[in-house]
Amino acid sequence: MGDTPRTVSCPTCGKPVVWSAESRYRPFCSARCRQIDLGAWASEAYRVPTSPPDASDAEDFLPPGQTRD
Known part of the structure; x- marks a missing residue:
């Protein structure tokens, strides 16, 4: 591997x-690009795609011993 x-x-x-320790804002080139x-992300311009949960998934979030009515 080279230097x-x-x-x-x-x-x-x-x-x-x-990509080195001296690149203060990596992977961005500057503080400006990092802020942009x-x-x-803060304005939700970027989103992680998801799908709606299945009805059967709701039972995974119930307290132990409780069932969905």
Whole structure:
């Protein structure tokens, strides 16, 4: 393996970022890009896809010994 550090693309702007301890904001290139990404999560611009729970899954969340009526 060589001594060349790995380079990744900033998730926000695409600028190359050296993946090393000196790259303070990695994987982002700057504090600005990091804040833009955080703001997108906070405003729910990014979402993790899910599917509606099955009715049978509801019983997994009941206290022990209790059944669904």
